[in-house]
Amino acid sequence: MPRALITGITGQDGLYLAELLLGKGYEVYGLVRGQNNPKIALVQSTVPEVKILTGDLTDISSLIRAFSVAQPDEVYNLGAISFVAYSWENASLTSDVTGKGVLNILEATRLYAGKDIDKVKFYQASSSEMYGKVQQVPQSESTLLWPRSPYGVAKVFGHYMTINYRESYGMHASSGILFNHESPRRGPEFVTRKVSQAVARISLGLQDDITLGNLDAKRDWGFAGDYVDAMWRMLQQPEGDDYVVATGETHSIETLLDVAFKAVGIDDWAPLVKQNPAFMRPAEVDLLIGDPSKAKDVLGWEPTVKFEQLVTMMVENDIAEQKAQLR
Incomplete structure (x- = not known):
């Protein structure tokens, strides 16, 4: 039975992804910040089979403890301060969680994997907000990033750090550049x-x-339930890579x-x-507006x-x- 660790399990993507993985026979662990997090009840009622762990993306020791319990084959880093408007009000916290938090979980993954670096596959939730002041229409994996919010800047840091761990350590690390995706759980x-x-x-x-x-x-708005399928498909590839996930409209x-x-x-x-x-x-x-042609051609994914x-x-x-x- 494959094992997965999901940060950001309380969000719409975390819930849809947990449902998808459980349906595929995974043992799923969800990382939740704070023991008294009010959203724990939502996870327990929606996906009761998920095993909840407490931890914090800003505290690498808590991440290492979570790895020792979950012993994951796949890690999905969906955790972030994700409301763009709030990032102007608290740019520092957004940078710590949404940016440096990615570095912390990448490092925890590397330490857990040890010499067998590719035994754990890593997914980073990158964002179309990284394009900001768009330099190309539609936006693809090679479009210049020009973020226009503290949230976008933090996501760019996490995105490039994921690439760096892939290139520096040979980690199976992929980034999904997800365009806006919505659902009744938003x-x-x-x-x-x-x-x-x-x-x-x-x-x-x-x-x-x-x-x-x-x-x-x-x-470019799509359905969150479709987009988590693209995340899973990325980690089934022979090597990690970056993919735009969008509708193209x-x-x-x-x-x-x-x-x-x-x-x-x-x-x-x-x-x-x-x-x-x-x-x-x-x-x-x-x-x-995203160009999802690579995801379609390589992953076989379509909304x-x-x-x-x-x-x-x-x-x-x-x-x-x-x-x-x-x-």
């Missing part, structure tokens, strides 16, 4: 879930409107609103949407859920959740 602070929850509440008469920032920003926030409100039968949403400069980024990333399906799925889930809370 945190409510992210714009897609903020929209889907608000639209659900507006349709039920529980909320009057929604306030957003830049409606012109464009993103881009949509604006306005289009997101079109689809979300259409799902509840509202065509003219303009009176229901307000804009507030407070939600604007200090340095905006205007257009992200299965279209944008409209994804948004509708999220709205319908939030309507059901809101109705359940009213009972």
Whole structure:
């Protein structure tokens, strides 16, 4: 039975990945920060077969202890401070966790593997936010990185450190440059879930409107459940490498609103949407669209859920959740 260690197990990607690996017969360990983490209950209810370990990406000794218990064949580093807007408010902590945390877990992996360096396969969750001020459209594995947020800068550090460990030590280390991926499990602070929850509440008469920032920003949005399959496929390859994981399509926030409100039968949403400069980024990333041709050719991976399906799925889930809370 293969064994996997997942950091960031409490996030949407961690939960979907755990489900995928358990379905393939893995023994799965999930690293959670803090013994009283309120999200532990979510993991226990969603994927009860996962064995929970406590640890912290900023504390390498806790990672080494986790390795000694999990004894993983595969490590998936999904843990990060992942809300981009927060990274301007606390750039130092974001750098420590999202950037230096990658170095810590790479080093813990190397120490655990010892001389048999490739006995543990490593996955790093890189991000399309690394492209920032995009220098090429669409963005591929070779596009120049130009991050526009402390989060993006930290992800670039982790990305290049992963490459460095692969080239310096021969580690089977891969980075998935994942473009925006969403699901009903997405945190409510992210714009897609903020929209889907608000639209659900507006349709039920529980909320009057929604306030957003830049409606012109464009993103390449896919389904998180599809993207974790790409992660697993990377670690089944003979050697580690870097892959863009994306749909190859881009949509604006306005289009997101079109689809979300259409799902509840509202065509003219303009009176229901307000804009507030407070939600604007200090340095905006205007257009992200990925070129997933390498993932398709090498990994045999393609997205299965279209944008409209994804948004509708999220709205319908939030309507059901809101109705359940009213009972």
